[in-house]
Amino acid sequence: EEISSLTESIEDTDKKVAEATVLRKQEHEEYEKELAANTAAKKIIVLAIDRLAKFYKPRSSSASLVQVSSHMASESDSPGPPPDTFDAYATKGADGNRVITKLEFLADDLEKEIKDGEKEEKDSQAGYEQFVAESAEKRSTTTEEIESKERAKAEAEETLLKTKAMSKAETRKLMAASDYVKNLHSEC
DSSP states (O other), X not given: OHHHHHHHHHHHHHHHHHHHHHHHHHHHHHHHHXXXXXHHHHHHHHHHHHHHHHHHSOOTTGGGOOOHHHHHSOGGGOOOSOOTTSOOOOOHHXXXXXXXXXXXXXXXXXXXXXHHHHHHHHHHHHXXXXXXXXXXXXXXXXXXXXXXXXXXXXXXHHHHHHHHHHHHHHHHHHHXXXXXHHHHHHHO
């Protein structure tokens, strides 16, 4: 009875390890997919930041495009103030810097998410490995206990058989002695 309960315990442990292995594989596959998606998104965002930076923050050599004829024109040729329907002039760099800043913020968030995912993956793997090691230890201990109980059972069965055989032999001797005594009493 104890042996069968220990055997069931081993089977239960093996089943839990198999379930944990399947779950761990699924978690790892999800991590790999998420890592690939986050890495690709970060690369795209970094590429967008670089392109926007080139547009909104051009190098000083390309910013020096000036019309030469405007230097030669007289003051009477000036076009005058802009019409009242336009808003105040804003440089293209101001709006671009906000966009770039937001994209950099997104890139930083993705980097944090990637690092958090890596830490979570390492922790999950360590927990899984610890569970498997503990399960293997439990299985080994339980197997040794089963073997010990089976040896004790075999020894007890052997002793029982020897005792039964000895009991039969002793019973025969007693019967023989009883018959001898009976024969002696009948002769006397």
